[in-house]
Amino acid sequence: MVEADSTPLTVPSGGVTGTTEQVAVPATLPLRNGSSETASPEERLALIKENLAEVLDGEIIEKILKEGRHPKIYWGTATTGRPHCGYFVPAIKIAQYLAAGCDVTILLADIHGFLDNLKAPIELVEQRAEYYRFVISAMLEGIGVPLDKLKFVLGSSYQKSAEYVMDLYKMASVVSEHDAKKAGAEVVKQTENAPLSGLLYPLLQVLDEQYLDVDAQFGGVDQRKLFTAAKEWLPKLGYKQRAHLLNPMVPGLHGGKMSSSDADSKIDLLDPPDVVLKKIKKAVAAPKVVEENGVLAFVEFVLLPAAALRGNREFRVDRERDGLEPLVYTSISQMHEDYRNDVLTPQLLKPAVAKGINELLAPIQAAFQASKEWQETTLKAYPPPPKKEKKVKNKGTGYPGLKKKEEEQAAAQNAVDGGAAATS
Amino acid sequence: MVEADSTPLTVPSGGVTGTTEQVAVPATLPLRNGSSETASPEERLALIKENLAEVLDGEIIEKILKEGRHPKIYWGTATTGRPHCGYFVPAIKIAQYLAAGCDVTILLADIHGFLDNLKAPIELVEQRAEYYRFVISAMLEGIGVPLDKLKFVLGSSYQKSAEYVMDLYKMASVVSEHDAKKAGAEVVKQTENAPLSGLLYPLLQVLDEQYLDVDAQFGGVDQRKLFTAAKEWLPKLGYKQRAHLLNPMVPGLHGGKMSSSDADSKIDLLDPPDVVLKKIKKAVAAPKVVEENGVLAFVEFVLLPAAALRGNREFRVDRERDGLEPLVYTSISQMHEDYRNDVLTPQLLKPAVAKGINELLAPIQAAFQASKEWQETTLKAYPPPPKKEKKVKNKGTGYPGLKKKEEEQAAAQNAVDGGAAATS
Numbered sequence: 001m002v003e004a005d006s007t008p009l010t011v012p013s014g015g016v017t018g019t020t021e022q023v024a025v026p027a028t029l030p031l032r033n034g035s036s037e038t039a040s041p042e043e044r045l046a047l048i049k050e051n052l053a054e055v056l057d058g059e060i061i062e063k064i065l066k067e068g069r070h071p072k073i074y075w076g077t078a079t080t081g082r083p084h085c086g087y088f089v090p091a092i093k094i095a096q097y098l099a100a101g102c103d104v105t106i107l108l109a110d111i112h113g114f115l116d117n118l119k120a121p122i123e124l125v126e127q128r129a130e131y132y133r134f135v136i137s138a139m140l141e142g143i144g145v146p147l148d149k150l151k152f153v154l155g156s157s158y159q160k161s162a163e164y165v166m167d168l169y170k171m172a173s174v175v176s177e178h179d180a181k182k183a184g185a186e187v188v189k190q191t192e193n194a195p196l197s198g199l200l201y202p203l204l205q206v207l208d209e210q211y212l213d214v215d216a217q218f219g220g221v222d223q224r225k226l227f228t229a230a231k232e233w234l235p236k237l238g239y240k241q242r243a244h245l246l247n248p249m250v251p252g253l254h255g256g257k258m259s260s261s262d263a264d265s266k267i268d269l270l271d272p273p274d275v276v277l278k279k280i281k282k283a284v285a286a287p288k289v290v291e292e293n294g295v296l297a298f299v300e301f302v303l304l305p306a307a308a309l310r311g312n313r314e315f316r317v318d319r320e321r322d323g324l325e326p327l328v329y330t331s332i333s334q335m336h337e338d339y340r341n342d343v344l345t346p347q348l349l350k351p352a353v354a355k356g357i358n359e360l361l362a363p364i365q366a367a368f369q370a371s372k373e374w375q376e377t378t379l380k381a382y383p384p385p386p387k388k389e390k391k392v393k394n395k396g397t398g399y400p401g402l403k404k405k406e407e408e409q410a411a412a413q414n415a416v417d418g419g420a421a422a423t424s
Numbered sequence: 425m426v427e428a429d430s431t432p433l434t435v436p437s438g439g440v441t442g443t444t445e446q447v448a449v450p451a452t453l454p455l456r457n458g459s460s461e462t463a464s465p466e467e468r469l470a471l472i473k474e475n476l477a478e479v480l481d482g483e484i485i486e487k488i489l490k491e492g493r494h495p496k497i498y499w500g501t502a503t504t505g506r507p508h509c510g511y512f513v514p515a516i517k518i519a520q521y522l523a524a525g526c527d528v529t530i531l532l533a534d535i536h537g538f539l540d541n542l543k544a545p546i547e548l549v550e551q552r553a554e555y556y557r558f559v560i561s562a563m564l565e566g567i568g569v570p571l572d573k574l575k576f577v578l579g580s581s582y583q584k585s586a587e588y589v590m591d592l593y594k595m596a597s598v599v600s601e602h603d604a605k606k607a608g609a610e611v612v613k614q615t616e617n618a619p620l621s622g623l624l625y626p627l628l629q630v631l632d633e634q635y636l637d638v639d640a641q642f643g644g645v646d647q648r649k650l651f652t653a654a655k656e657w658l659p660k661l662g663y664k665q666r667a668h669l670l671n672p673m674v675p676g677l678h679g680g681k682m683s684s685s686d687a688d689s690k691i692d693l694l695d696p697p698d699v700v701l702k703k704i705k706k707a708v709a710a711p712k713v714v715e716e717n718g719v720l721a722f723v724e725f726v727l728l729p730a731a732a733l734r735g736n737r738e739f740r741v742d743r744e745r746d747g748l749e750p751l752v753y754t755s756i757s758q759m760h761e762d763y764r765n766d767v768l769t770p771q772l773l774k775p776a777v778a779k780g781i782n783e784l785l786a787p788i789q790a791a792f793q794a795s796k797e798w799q800e801t802t803l804k805a806y807p808p809p810p811k812k813e814k815k816v817k818n819k820g821t822g823y824p825g826l827k828k829k830e831e832e833q834a835a836a837q838n839a840v841d842g843g844a845a846a847t848s
Contacts, residue, residue, distance in 0.1 A: 115594060115596075160590055161586070165584050166535075168589075169624070172620040173620075176617045176618060177605075195601070196624075196627070197597040199620055
């Protein structure tokens with residue numbers, strides 16, 4: 001485990017590129033010698049594909065791997081809300097891509113963030129983009145992957161350029177309204193009053209593949225229609241089609257989609273250990289039922305892969321209180337079996353998961369404590385409410401109507417961000 | 425009458441602003457002293473409103489006139505096809521705006537032109553925009569209005585700017601898909617396969633009011649829904665609402681909407697007098713029927729107002745062949761009465777209209793002959809077909825599929841360009 005006090009972390013400073021300072025990678029990383037350079041194409045591909053629901057046009061990636069090159073992958077996130085534990089689901093995949101020797105671009109979609117909420121001034125959204133950059137970097141560093149092949153790009157840095165907008169106009173003239181609607185069907189609200197931007201965003205997201213110069217885009221399976229549209233649309237403008245990596249929709253800690261109405265139930269990345277434990281104890285985890293079990297899912301999609309990246313794919317469940325040896329799992333299927341048989345009870349599982357989360361959060365929080373810049377950004381990105389309110393922390397913003405919008409957006413974001421819906 | 429040999433014309437050279445050299449204005453121009461500066465606000469308003477079907481929020485213009493200022497008006501045209509005699513319908517209104525002391529901006533929508541036909545390279549569309557500039561300037565100069573308050577603006581000069589596109593994104597996020605579709609209902613084809621651009625263009629057209637910094641937009645009544653949408657949408661972005669000047673839909677010379685399938689029936693602005701006469705003789709003009717009579721409509725919306733602008737609102741119908749005095753009209757109602765009673769027969773009317781058209785065309789053609797630049801632009805904008813074809817003139821372009829598209833677009837353009845559907 002990476003402990004906050006044993007692994008000093010470097011937080012990326014300004015600029016869109018992540019820090020190049022690497023966290024020491026344990027020798028037991030699944031890729032030979034801890035380096036993707038010496039791993040076989042098959043090993044690299046297996047890590048890229050691990051836990052994905054689907055890969056579209058995977059041969060594009062395979063070819064690059066066979067040639068010993070670095071597949072370029074992008075993942076986009078609108079910087080509207082505030083990243084929480086659910087972000088570990090895509091973050092783990094990104095960590096695996098990096099470990100497999102991919103170049104990863106994280107698009108901080110600030111324009112989208114701004115447009116989704118015209119009530120919030122652009123400055124706030126920019127501060128949030130900065131917060132996202134800090135927190136995602138710290139998450140990945142905490143997991144222990146090198147960040148030299150990770151870069152962050154702000155949407156506003158190119159989505160307003162003359163070339164980009166001309167391509168957007170072009171795409172709008174070769175993509176039908178019907179197809180744009182279909183492409184966004186699962187990620188854009190389909191109502192009578194839906195804003196036109198809902199039809200425009202799929203086009204932007206497709207164009208981003210070209211402008212971010214990637215070989216593949218990563219997202220949740222809810223993006224499947226958009227991804228298959230991208231395959232068709234880019235060649236219409238003379239651009240090459242990309243591969244697509246689809247993460248499954250992971251159940252949240254409250255079962256099914258995450259509850260967005262109760263912000264307190266979400267585990268913030270800066271929550272202290274006791275708060276994490278309290279929130280996990282409230283999580284829905286019906287005994288003997290592994291389906292739609294958010295707590296088990298968090299082990300499957302976050303804790304086990306994170307442990308593997310650190311060189312030891314293992315999840316331990318303490319039973320000291322019962323005077324028993326700990327349960328030690330190296331695969332989710334073992335856990336599912338024990339859980340179905342009630343050997344692994346929710347009462348045993350939950351503290352173990354809380355411990356695992358806290359171990360992931362510790363380095364992030366240490367980095368936060370060490371960075372005055374990040375702390376200042378946090379205050380600017382999520383300003384405390386002007387008046388005293390009952391629930392103060394991470395809630396109010398001083399912008400009327402924003403709170404509710406934020407929660408809505410956080411929910412929507414979870415649904416689109418590579419299946420990040422693992423916490424409550 | 426302004427004769428080509430008595431009134432040397434200056435053709436505007438490069439740059440988006442029209443020539444500032446003025447054609448001498450006859451002393452009998454309806455506005456006192458031939459100058460809008462000394463005309464009363466009421467006189468100026470009457471000229472602005474003449475023959476319009478409707479004015480929305482006219483008080484915006486009235487206020488400016490009362491303050492002795494110059495209302496700023498814009499008219500947009502996509503530079504896809506080739507202007508023909510139907511363009512005199514909006515051109516006369518523009519001439520009246522200029523005579524009434526308005527600042528007029530003509531938007532040469534080159535991006536739209538390019539996007540409407542991705543098969544045509546952008547260079548062709550740019551050359552066409554240049555051709556439009558030449559021909560519209562010559563039309564207005566031929567009518568005899570000063571052009572110092574006229575300017576041409578290329579859409580591409582600002583519609584790709586970061587500010588503009590950010591506003592476009594913003595507008596897309598506050599305008600519903602439903603409202604965008606409704607706004608474009610009469611000017612955009614509503615089919616299952618309609619491109620998304622059809623929903624985007626109404627937003628651009630609305631934003632153009634702000635970016636061209638005008639007080640009013642001029643267009644055909646088919647744009648009414650778009651104009652009323654503009655009133656709602658601009659304030660959503662914090663911009664002021666504008667007035668709207670709506671031209672009626674004027675029947676073409678073949679009755680009803682112009683026939684677009686027979687390109688030969690259209691009167692090109694460079695057609696020689698005998699061709700004009702031949703085409704007019706083919707025009708539909710049922711005896712005694714004034715409704716949907718394109719030939720009479722051309723007198724009403726072009727020839728009489730043009731004569732008035734030149735100081736003598738009069739339309740003469742020669743009857744020398746019958747040994748009778750000419751019929752002299754100063755209003756369309758007199759003509760309608762005589763036409764209903766068959767005093768003014770189609771056989772009498774048509775040669776008189778052909779003569780009137782040729783008088784309008786003469787200065788344009790003289791300007792064309794005098795301008796090597798314009799001639800070169802014409803060749804580039806409408807390149808002759810690479811192979812010998814039956815119909816050579818002004819048709820082929822060397823780009824497969826373009827011909828048909830062009831005709832379709834010409835028809836669509838007629839339907840949107842301020843009611844320009846007066847010729848066949």
